[in-house]
Amino acid sequence: AQSVSQHNHHVILSEAASLELGCNYSYGGTVNLFWYVQYPGQHLQLLLKYFSGDPLVKGIKGFEAEFIKSKFSFNLRKPSVQWSDTAEYFCAVNAKAAGNKLTFGGGTRVLVKP
Amino acid sequence: GAVVSQHPSRVICKSGTSVKIECRSLDFQATTMFWYRQFPKQSLMLMATSNEGSKATYEQGVEKDKFLINHASLTLSTLTVTSAHPEDSSFYICSARAFQGQNTEAFFGQGTRLTVV
Numbered sequence: 489a490q491s492v493s494q495h496n497h498h499v500i501l502s503e504a505a506s507l508e509l510g511c512n513y514s515y516g517g518t519v520n521l522f523w524y525v526q527y528p529g530q531h532l533q534l535l536l537k538y539f540s541g542d543p544l545v546k547g548i549k550g551f552e553a554e555f556i557k558s559k560f561s562f563n564l565r566k567p568s569v570q571w572s573d574t575a576e577y578f579c580a581v582n583a584k585a586a587g588n589k590l591t592f593g594g595g596t597r598v599l600v601k602p
Numbered sequence: 603g604a605v606v607s608q609h610p611s612r613v614i615c616k617s618g619t620s621v622k623i624e625c626r627s628l629d630f631q632a633t634t635m636f637w638y639r640q641f642p643k644q645s646l647m648l649m650a651t652s653n654e655g656s657k658a659t660y661e662q663g664v665e666k667d668k669f670l671i672n673h674a675s676l677t678l679s680t681l682t683v684t685s686a687h688p689e690d691s692s693f694y695i696c697s698a699r700a701f702q703g704q705n706t707e708a709f710f711g712q713g714t715r716l717t718v719v
Contacts, residue, residue: 522707524710531695531710531711531712531713532646532695532710534707537707578645578646582708587651587659588634589636589648589651590636590648590697590708591648592638592645592646592647592648593645594644594645595644595645597643
């Protein structure tokens with residue numbers, strides 16, 4: 489079945505470490521890609537999005553993601569995390585092949601130790 | 603970014619009663635609205651997609667008679683959980699998009715935590 493996969497369910501790292509969260513999707517054709525963050529007790533916030541153009545997308549709070557079409561991937565990165573980056577991160581894909589519905593990955597819970 | 607307001611943020615109801623959750627786009631017209639359900643420590647599961655003025659499209663496994671969705675205007679969609687049971691307790695989230703096409707972002711409401719006792 490077509491889906492969105494996030495490989496890591498839990499990530500624990502120390503402040504100043506680099507972060508990379510994987511996201512793969514299985515939809516063919518045109519896709520729009522998103523990364524959302526959900527801080528404890530808060531609602532979803534958009535970190536960044538890719539519609540077209542430069543496959544390296546820069547978002548808020550120092551996050552970036554790279555769309556690699558050949559690998560069906562859209563991995564999220566941050567060079568140096570802070571304690572305040574502790575949150576759950578969701579990759580989401582909007583695919584024409586899926587009727588333009590926004591489908592979420594399973595989420596990755598990130599804990600940054602001070 | 604655009605604002606989507608969801609109300610109520612929390613609701614507790616007795617088993618067998620119905621609960622209505624409202625989702626409003628405050629500063630844009632939402633052609634399409636999505637309703638999601640999020641179980642504890644899990645991802646968002648799409649329940650249904652509604653386009654203004656037409657019937658909602660439900661995902662497989664979602665009971666349309668139990669989760670009634672109305673999208674009567676371009677700024678309001680409602681989800682009614684009918685004859686709620688404890689297993690319906692969950693976090694319900696709506697999102698709204700301005701156009702039916704792909705190249706537009708969906709904005710999310712704050713979510714509604716439903717507890718059925």
